Amino acid sequence: MVSKWLIKENSYYDSVTLMIITKEIEARDDVENAVVVMGTDLNKDLLNNVGLLNDEINKTTANDLIIAVRMKDESKFDEILAKVDELLNKKKSDAGEDYTPPTLDSAIKYMPDSNMVVISLPGAYAAAEAKKALENDKHVMLFSDNVTIEQEKELKELAVSKGLLMMGPDCGTAMINQVPLCFCNKVNKGNIGIVGASGTGTQEIMVQVHRMGGGCSQVIGTGGRDLKKEIGGLMMTLGIQALANDDNTDVIVLVSKPPAIEIAEKVLKTLKECGKKAVVDFIGGDDELIRKYGFIAASSLEDAAYKAVALAKGEEPKDAPIFTESEDKIDKLAAKEREKLASNQKYLRGLYSGGTLCDETLKLFTKEFGGIYSNIPLTPEYKLEDNKKSYKHTALDLGDDEFTVGRPHPMIDSYMRQQMIVKEAEDSEMAVLIMDVVLGYGSNEDPAGSLADHIKLAKKKFADRGQYLCVVAYVCGTKADPQNYDEQVKKLEDAGAVLMPSNAQAIRFAMKVVRGVIKC
Amino acid sequence: MLKVNELFKEELKVINMGLRSFANDVKSQDVPVIHVDWRPVAGGNKKLSSLLSRLKSK
Amino acid sequence: MANIEQLIEQANKKALEIIQNGQPTLVDVSTAGEAIPGMTKKSIFHAGPPCKWENMSGPLKGAIMGALVYEGLAKDAEEAEKLAASGEIEFGSCHEHSSVGPMAGVTSYSMPVWVLQNKAYGNYSYCNMNEGLGKALRFGAFGPEVIERLKWMEKVLGPVVKEAIKLHGPYDLKTMIAQMIQMGDEGHNRNKAGTSLFIREFAPYIVETSFSQKDKVDVLKFMNGNDHFVLNLTMPAAKCTLEAAKGIKYSTIVYTMSRNGTEFGIRVSGLGDRWFTAQANYIKGLYFPGFSEKDANRDIGDSCITETCGYGGFAMAAAPAIVLFVGGTPKDAINYSTSMYEITTEENKMYNIPALNFRGTPTGIDIRKVVETGILPIINTGMAHKDPGVGQVGAGLVNPPMKCFEDALEAFVEELEKEGLA
8 A cells, every 4th residue: 555645725615515526536445545625723633534634734724625645556646646537526416306295285385386196106105196186176187097997986076066177096097288197109280189988099199190191289198097987978978068169179989998878978979069079989889879979980999089180171981091101011911921921821910018019919810700708808708717828819908917916017027028038029929919009108218129139039939940030010100209100110110010000900911921811 | 077177277286295207297387386205194103194184173 | 973084284384384483583691500491400402302311322431431530520530430429419301401411421410511592482491512533422421521622611601602692693504504505515424515604704803802812712623523504503403493392292393302322202293291201213324434333332412403493404405415325326416305395394494405495494393294104304414432431433324213213103093082072
């Protein structure tokens, strides 16, 4: 060990800054003791205590800076001096965090003109906070689930009595005044308003509207249980009324799982009273009822968007094309994929992060092809015995409870999906692997990147067996989303996936590959 | 006019309670947001919570 | 049936009125023996709640030993230790004798003490004088240089300042503190501006006193060499302000926070003289060269009476450099002060923080709010070495233990139960 020092005359720095620098220099492996202080008597005592006081240092005054070090290798002293200089001159780049009050009441004091409270607290507390927010005349988006249906009823009745939004519980997607909230994509402004009881269903419609050149005025989420009998569509009704009164909305789109008939009638009646054009997608539900009220039914989420965009432009709403590309081109592409399959490869496997996207896939597949297994099957006989063991044709909603115990949702973190890809790749009877990649706020910052390697791995496994794995992917996002849409698509294409421009087209393409040419 | 329609004409100002990432996302879009550093009353301690409520007006 | 919440709110309102109206004024310098109620030749008062010798931490023991030698009750440290353990010495909590003391806070018969009066309510408070940095009694050092300095303070500093005050007249400390806060001090861990104001105010009068040129020069040099000289005024200023608010029935306002190096103690207005104690925490912060975590003693001193009164750590936004101790940014300092509003009752009418748009400092800690929000008062403080005789080893931030507030809340409800109100 050797002692090195430097004195900088007439260089005042305050004691706290110097203590921090001392600490940082002392943390180096090659330094035994470091003292960076002003030349006060007290500090000279401290230097003496650690054996770093000498005559020269002793002569310093309180206005002189002392840098004294006991170190292994004296040739490194210049490095240390440079570091000290850097730290003396450095300004903290991070300006620090904003104040976070501990209660809703305190937050309202700091932002009295706040108008939206977004709640994602544990279910046990969420309802009480939502109630407080409504009582303070704030609109609420309640992301939390594990709120009882009785609590939901109480909250929505309170909200409706005050004309406030009570989006949720279990509401993951909304866009108010062009601001995406929770899991939501960034889309163009326009005259299409959406009221949705399903998260990724809403996201798909928004994204498709944007892709087709349309835009959204408002996107109101109602939560998954809104159209149950106990709730009776309270929020969907309020949402429709709000969009009816909104000058910026010309077309209303409703999306949800098929409601009970009396709720469907109630909702459609409200829709009729509002007098605006509307498209309704009761995903696989009763189209006749919708038409009876004079509204347009949609056969898929993409179709709902397509028809809405037409209506928004004042055009006749036609059915969305089966494929955006020419059918001929698609057939060729499907054939190219199909011919590489080995003879024993015959099954479709779907790994979805979006529940409604999985549901739409199950419905489109069942309609064209027959049964498909799932953890959220359309009928009980197609419930998998073991959700982690796919059987024949299977499509899984990895956002469902069993897969998310102790894990973040698959839209946020791909770990579970990565594991499932590897697992499915063991099954040599799989022919096509289909997956959704959801972009937007709330989602993982690079979902395609997090899956690309595993897709490549799966494809390699099949190649090694003398087989071929066809991978079909759909990126649910827009170029305005925080993730780089084009990059996301490219990563998947580079991994060997076939990309389709909508969830419906993706499953249709997958079906083409699995068995012959499908009837439309 | 429904309060919702008033909302559509106002600037959105958000209070976020729960996952901080939701507040960060809103902030990144230059929308005013306050994140609440929420914790249950008395840290979830039932005994203390009950003592506190005994001091509140009936 | 009486509305409890209303009773509490009314009581707290009264407590805050008293605190806000406080007029802490420096009126004299005296000796502990002459001025402090209950002080005898065999008494040693110390910081924090009452404590038995065998439970005391290193710095407190060292300070007591030093005081016994200073008073001539023991001829050296060894003798002093025996005497202290013998039961012959009357230990007492400064707080229970209208006094406060920083760090070990040891106050003995011959020591010069500041005499303050709360002109609004007439009550007095006392505090010893600050010895300066390094090896000092308040950090548990007891060597000959410490004793020598204490003697000088008794024979020169005290008398000189006493005469200067007489010449000057009473000095309004409320105004001094208000100015300090606007000049980058917070009155606990940053006192440089306040010390400058004091010296500026009293220098002409010190010169005017009848003492020798040497004495006057030594006194001025002494004050100038100690950035924390006015800490021993900001503390008793808070003490006499808060003491006037003690004993208001149904009030949940904290009027004492204090530590003796072993335990942290609080007292609540509506619960009279009762202490609620728990083990004191270790301070988080930076260490002087040559020291680290293993050297520090637990939290010690009456100095958090400043936080109890709405300055010190509560005014951190006025002295942002403090957060550098914990690797923070100026915004963190603002956030610390801001979070204190969640657990206090009113904004101080006199002490304003420029960085918070001149908002009054958070004043009147409410035990209900502390327990409800889980937010503990933030305290800026120095760290003493855990062994007697060494001195200060660093500085940083610390909280009281939550248990003090929980126990106080429980006791408060019990009292109401006894009256049939809860």
